[in-house]
Amino acid sequence: MGRLWYNGYIYTMEQEGSVTEAVYTEDGWIIATGTKEAIQTEYHPSEEINLEGASMYPGFTDSHLHMIGLGETMLSLDLSDCSSAYEMKRALQERAQSLEPDQWLVGEGWNENNFSDRKIFHRTELDEIAPNNPVLLTRICRHASLVNSAALKKADITKETIDPDGGIIVRDYEGEATGYLLDQAADLVKSIQPPVSDELLRAALHTAVSSMLQQGLTGGHTEDLNYYGSFHRTFRTFQDVINEHQLKFRTNLLVHHEVLHDMQEYGYEFGRITDYLSFGAVKIFADGAIGGRTALLRSPYNDAPETSGVAIQSKAGLKKIVNKARTANMPVAVHVIGDLALEFAIEALEEYPPPEGEKDRLIHAQVTPPDLVDRLKNLAVTFDLQPRFVLSDFPWVEERLGQERLRHAFAWKTLLHAGLDCAGSSDAPIEPVNPLQGIHAAISRKSPMDDSHNGYLPEQKLTRFEAVSLYTTGSAAAVGKADELGTIAPGYRADFTILEEDIFQIPVDAIADVSVRGTVIEGEFQYDGSTT
Known part of the structure; x- marks a missing residue:
């Protein structure tokens, strides 16, 4: 039995400005889009969902965070x-x-x-x-x-x-x-802290997923498997909390390279486990962060010339881990913030390309000079970006990098215009997990309350369509699911984010505060804001 969704501003995200009057869903899939009358005539839906003027989008997905x-x-x-x-x-x-x-x-x-x-x-x-x-x-x-x-x-x-x-x-x-x-x-x-109890792990994950659903997220790509005692224990927590009988949430689990062997020993492989859980790329840290001056730079920090950051993996060590991932037929997801760390990662990916049909992921990539962008154009990569970092890191990041490097930092527009795939994320709990705050930051590059300037590095502002795409089509493509997630069209999963207001039409600075009307996964409300 199917459902008709109508009387709202329904953005398909197939292309900029693409909308549909109504959507028909059945058994968790989108069967048809078009006019309400045509769908009623052909499919005779058993239930009709009146959106009452709300706006509906493909389900928003956070492409990089730590859910537990x-x-x-x-x-x-x-x-x-x-x-x-x-x-x-x-x-x-x-x-x-x-x-x-x-x-x-x-x-x-x-x-x-x-x-x-x-x-x-x-x-x-x-x-x-x-x-x-x-x-x-x-x-x-x-x-x-x-x-x-x-x-x-x-x-x-x-x-x-x-x-x-x-x-x-x-x-x-x-x-x-x-x-x-x-x-x-x-x-x-x-490593010497008392172990976290199984009950606390489950409570933490349940709390996170519930919060993400309330904020309009239908999925997340998360990195947790190496931090809570053992791979098996942490993975079991996800199995216990996220399943169709208790809580639906599409979760892609990055596999830290230190637990890759554990994953294989338990007989698991890269890819889908259930409709809600899948194993993703092998996670590798190449460097640290700009805030603590541990991001690895080609030249010293502007405000601390005695250091250029920390290489968590040497160039040779990074290549060795990437090669290890390839033997498991898996892509990699490399944390790179500094330009030298990015250069190390590019060399490793050039030497060891991803499996056929897969894309590697570069997480953060905050300093991307032109020579490295040119090399990136020849690689099968997706960038996991965190637009809210612009709000958190400016203006103090100027002290760290200096004006010359800053010209090529947080350069999301440059990456998109170079034809590189980009996805949107929060890196929660580092930034708020609310995707609307990320979308607003990508568009305005300033706080909603700050009218004192035109945004940090305003030439890097994204359009509204580009910003929303990060959390829809971008996040779907990052995990090779562009043919079933991220778009409202026949043959796609019936995952929707429903907002009280139309974020393509309201003032930009109002976007971050828009309320979530509902979060839908496989055609079923996982969060219904109208009942709270």
Whole structure:
């Protein structure tokens, strides 16, 4: 029995301006589009959904985030809203008072660039805040962490501890650890934390998926499988939470290269597992982030000439991992932020092309000079972009990169005009998971509340169609599903995002605050805003 969807602004995203009056769905698929009268005459739908003037789009998909990490942040101490070191200190003190002795104080999302003094807490200050508890505070970029003396002691990090590959233990003039750990160095502490319970993992994932559905997302491409004790345990969490009997949500699981062998040992292969779960590309970190000066640059940081960042993988090491993925007949998804990291990745992909018909993914790609863009045109790649990074990273990123490099940074329009495929994402919990905030940022490149300028690097602004395409056709193409997701047309999945207002017509700065009327997967409401 089928459903007729009508009386709204239905954008098919087949091409700019393409709309249809009505859609007919049956058994989770789009059967027909056209006029309401023609569909009623031919198909005799058993149910009619009156959109009441709302706008409907193909289901929005976030092409890169950490879903369990998002849920953890929602359930733990969130420091992302702290606008000063004082606020952060107060939040930590309040949490510390509620903990038992030796219980870990864990916080997420601090960002010293939001503080007027750019303060980074020293371990001794954290000792005073939480004298009876180990402390682990993860920076918003997830490429730096703060710990106190108790955490350093538990991890056996001393003056003699050597920096791990791909990480830095920041030290004072006497060689003692300050408590500031960059990239892989933070894993020395994370590895000795008490294990998260199965119940908490399920609660975190369920919380994340529920939130994503409420914000109009029908799917997400997530990287979680290497962080919660074992591949099998984490994958089982996804199997438990996301299935047609409990919660529908199209989830593509990136496979961190360190658990690729585990995936194979359990008999799994790249591709679809169920209609809602699939294994995606092999995830590799090539470098860190600009905020913590660990993104790998061709030349030193403008505001810290003593460093050019951190290579989490050497050039040779990166090639070795890419080749390992190819032996498993899988594409790769490489985290690259700096231009040198991007150059390393390009060399590896040139030497080891993806399997026939597949595309590799380059995640973030924040510094893309013209010579590398020219080489990228010859590769089968998709870019996972995070438009909200523009709002979070400017204007301080200018200090890091300097004006010359900034001309080729956050250059989404340049990539699209070069004919390169791009998908839209949040990297949540680093940025808000709300896709409308991402769409607004891609169009305006400024805060909705900021009328003081025309947007950061305004020449890189996307059109509304380009911005919405990132989260529809772009995200579908990134996982090789452009023939069944991302478009409202016969033969495609009946996944829809329904909004109270038409984001192609309202003022740009109103887009980020539009309410979600409903989120539909396989023709069924997974979130119905009209009932809340």
